[in-house]
Amino acid sequence: MARQPIDQFVEGISAEKRASVYLGTKVTHEKRDKLLHDHYADPDALRRLAGEIKQHVVENLDTYLPKVEAKLQSNGVKVHWASTAEEACAAVHGIMKARGATKLVKAKTMVSEEIGLADYLEHRGIEALETDLGEFIVQIDHDHPSHIVRPIIHKSRKEIATSFEREGLGAYNDDPETITRRARAFLRKKFLQADVGLTGANFVSVESGRLVIVTNEGNSRFSLAATKCHIALVGIEKLVPRDRDLGLFLNLLARSATAQQLTVYTEFISGPKAAAQPDGPEEMHVIFVDNRRTEVLASECREILRCIRCGACLNVCPVYRQVSGHAYRSVYPGPVGAVLSPLLEGDKFADKADLPKASSLCGACNEVCPVNIPIPDLLLRLRNKGKREHAPLAEAGSPPMGAWALMASSPAAWKTALVAGKLMNVLPKTWIPIPAMKAWTDTRTLPEWRGGEFRKWLRQRPRKADGTKGSPQSHTP
Amino acid sequence: MSSSRDIILERVREALAPLPKRAPLPEWDLSRARSAVAPAGADLWPAFAARLRAVNGTPVASPDELVALLGAKGWHHGYCDPALWPALKAAFPATFTVETAFDRERVDDYQFGITSAVGAIAETGTIVLNDRGTTTRLAALAPWVHVAAIRRENIVPDLASALAVLGDDPNVIWVTGPSKTADVEGILIEGVHGPGLQVALLLD
Numbered sequence: 255m256a257r258q259p260i261d262q263f264v265e266g267i268s269a270e271k272r273a274s275v276y277l278g279t280k281v282t283h284e285k286r287d288k289l290l291h292d293h294y295a296d297p298d299a300l301r302r303l304a305g306e307i308k309q310h311v312v313e314n315l316d317t318y319l320p321k322v323e324a325k326l327q328s329n330g331v332k333v334h335w336a337s338t339a340e341e342a343c344a345a346v347h348g349i350m351k352a353r354g355a356t357k358l359v360k361a362k363t364m365v366s367e368e369i370g371l372a373d374y375l376e377h378r379g380i381e382a383l384e385t386d387l388g389e390f391i392v393q394i395d396h397d398h399p400s401h402i403v404r405p406i407i408h409k410s411r412k413e414i415a416t417s418f419e420r421e422g423l424g425a426y427n428d429d430p431e432t433i434t435r436r437a438r439a440f441l442r443k444k445f446l447q448a449d450v451g452l453t454g455a456n457f458v459s460v461e462s463g464r465l466v467i468v469t470n471e472g473n474s475r476f477s478l479a480a481t482k483c484h485i486a487l488v489g490i491e492k493l494v495p496r497d498r499d500l501g502l503f504l505n506l507l508a509r510s511a512t513a514q515q516l517t518v519y520t521e522f523i524s525g526p527k528a529a530a531q532p533d534g535p536e537e538m539h540v541i542f543v544d545n546r547r548t549e550v551l552a553s554e555c556r557e558i559l560r561c562i563r564c565g566a567c568l569n570v571c572p573v574y575r576q577v578s579g580h581a582y583r584s585v586y587p588g589p590v591g592a593v594l595s596p597l598l599e600g601d602k603f604a605d606k607a608d609l610p611k612a613s614s615l616c617g618a619c620n621e622v623c624p625v626n627i628p629i630p631d632l633l634l635r636l637r638n639k640g641k642r643e644h645a646p647l648a649e650a651g652s653p654p655m656g657a658w659a660l661m662a663s664s665p666a667a668w669k670t671a672l673v674a675g676k677l678m679n680v681l682p683k684t685w686i687p688i689p690a691m692k693a694w695t696d697t698r699t700l701p702e703w704r705g706g707e708f709r710k711w712l713r714q715r716p717r718k719a720d721g722t723k724g725s726p727q728s729h730t731p
Numbered sequence: 732m733s734s735s736r737d738i739i740l741e742r743v744r745e746a747l748a749p750l751p752k753r754a755p756l757p758e759w760d761l762s763r764a765r766s767a768v769a770p771a772g773a774d775l776w777p778a779f780a781a782r783l784r785a786v787n788g789t790p791v792a793s794p795d796e797l798v799a800l801l802g803a804k805g806w807h808h809g810y811c812d813p814a815l816w817p818a819l820k821a822a823f824p825a826t827f828t829v830e831t832a833f834d835r836e837r838v839d840d841y842q843f844g845i846t847s848a849v850g851a852i853a854e855t856g857t858i859v860l861n862d863r864g865t866t867t868r869l870a871a872l873a874p875w876v877h878v879a880a881i882r883r884e885n886i887v888p889d890l891a892s893a894l895a896v897l898g899d900d901p902n903v904i905w906v907t908g909p910s911k912t913a914d915v916e917g918i919l920i921e922g923v924h925g926p927g928l929q930v931a932l933l934l935d
């Protein structure tokens with residue numbers, strides 16, 4: 255049986271790395287959960303409400319997009335549209351050329367990863383520097399982010415210290431504080447020399463045309479304090495109807511992403527700086543990027559366009575915790591990526607048709623999602639699509655279920671299997687003679703087999719006085 | 732040839748055309764966004780100060796307290812918004828060098844920057860700066876210490892109330908504690924690109 259690409263990938267990850275990704279995600283998830291429940295009586299109701307608002311936006315983009323365009327223009331912002339990744343990169347380049355600009359500082363934006371902006375600009379002689387600490391480290395290592403919110407969750411301080419030494423940022427020192435100070439000093443100069451500050455936007459209010467950008471490090475703020483031109487790359491789905499709706503989204507985003515009440519820097523930008531002020535952009539551009547979002551909108555998975563990129567579904571996902579981000583071979587990893595990445599491939603959907611299978615459908619992603627996206631349902635729809643379109647990767651690595659079906663439909667075979675199952679606890683699993691099973695178990699640990707316990711419990715449980723079998727609660731009045 | 736704008740909008744319309752009906756915009760009461768830690772009452776400074784401490788920020792209730800804090804750490808060189816300086820000058824002894832013009836060629840010379848905040852949010856310990864009311868963006872960001880001068884009456888109880896008073900300023904920023912990262916092995920480090928110490932000074 256062909257193995258799933260994700261399983262092949264996992265074999266290459268060290269136990270140390272797996273453990274640190276597991277721990278990092280688990281801790282964030284638990285803090286998120288606690289904070290939401292400490293602060294709100296019914297956080298799930300807020301998630302559902304936020305989901306309804308974003309679903310409304312997604313289904314009304316035809317009216318909202320022209321509206322927000324007009325509002326932005328009346329605020330003095332230049333609006334551009336890019337239907338493909340190439341067009342989006344060219345739009346940034348065009349704005350820079352018109353200003354004679356050669357240096358760009360970039361705050362973290364997933365869209366810029368998606369369109370490959372940094373490479374595009376560098377090939378054209380423009381310095382495009384990442385300023386988020388994690389993204390900066392990814393850039394100097396020619397690596398890729400492995401988490402939406404924590405791009406270097408896969409890297410150790412030792413690896414980072416080695417990279418800094420190689421790049422001439424000081425002698426080897428793996429103290430996280432020293433690493434941060436060195437990046438501060440190096441990037442500070444770059445901010446002050448840059449011509450253009452590039453950001454994404456977490457939200458855009460249709461009502462006011464305000465772009466909302468959140469960062470903890472202050473890098474987006476620094477670029478909007480130091481440079482004279484601001485370019486924002488914005489996916490067409492990033493809109494919210496009114497400013498007041500931000501009250502919901504900002505509260506949910508910070509708690510879901512990093513278990514904070516509010517991200518440190520939350521910036522509301524509705525245009526260039528006032529003429530009398532010394533710092534800040536005198537020119538502001540918004541580039542609305544499609545890059546197949548309209549195809550997602552036309553698909554049966556349009557709910558994924560509600561996503562606010564908080565990363566909570568990655569942190570809670572039992573598969574992500576084991577395999578980490580690069581296993582998804584995409585800009586967007588984890589449960590959100592398992593849905594979005596194959597769709598963003600367009601006619602190359604088949605190349606990523608295995609991703610929707612990288613899930614046990616446990617539903618945890620749906621339960622934590624601040625916009626309540628039914629990710630497991632969407633994964634099933636995409637599995638179906640993979641089958642319909644005969645994508646070979648949609649088949650790879652699925653253990654054949656024929657023998658299972660036979661066993662499950664014969665009571666005698668079932669009982670025998672239960673006894674055999676107990677043996678699995680004492681036999682090394684590498685002895686499993688079935689190649690299909692072996693492909694699975696090589697990279698997975700099995701829980702202890704407890705087959706037959708239910709039957710035992712059913713036989714032994716107390717009976718009610720009337721002779722009928724009691725329910726599990728019947729002996730506690 | 733049609734523009735990218737027209738192509739995108741046409742694709743959006745085509746994608747949405749088959750929907751039998753569109754999801755409605757839910758109405759919701761802003762009070763639902765208030766968290767359990769949002770305060771009420773007339774004087775919001777104590778609640779704000781407590782929430783600011785919770786995000787590792789530092790509230791100071793008078794110019795003398797500020798000077799003591801800066802002096803204890805040996806931070807003697809800084810910037811102050813010229814509009815604020817007359818009221819603060821008396822508290823600063825001659826050992827301090829305070830400039831009222833910020834020179835971006837020497838950003839690292841300033842150990843502290845004192846600028847005006849246009850408001851604060853008690854629920855979250857957040858300082859509100861904007862474009863027209865805050866002299867220089869860099870002075871509030873580049874020095875290791877940022878001191879935001881706040882008037883008691885400009886503190887709002889919660890995040891939702893702060894959204895309602897964004898006004899028409901082109902750049903409003905909410906700052907909640909010092910600049911920070913947990914990118915390296917999840918370890919919290921403060922002072923990444925912005926201040927490592929965020930102070931709120933009460934002006935009475």
Ligand code: SF4
Pocket residue numbers: 402560561562563564565566567568589590619622623624625626627
């Ligand atoms: S799908 Fe939901 S949980 Fe996952 S990143 Fe997007 S908003 Fe967050």
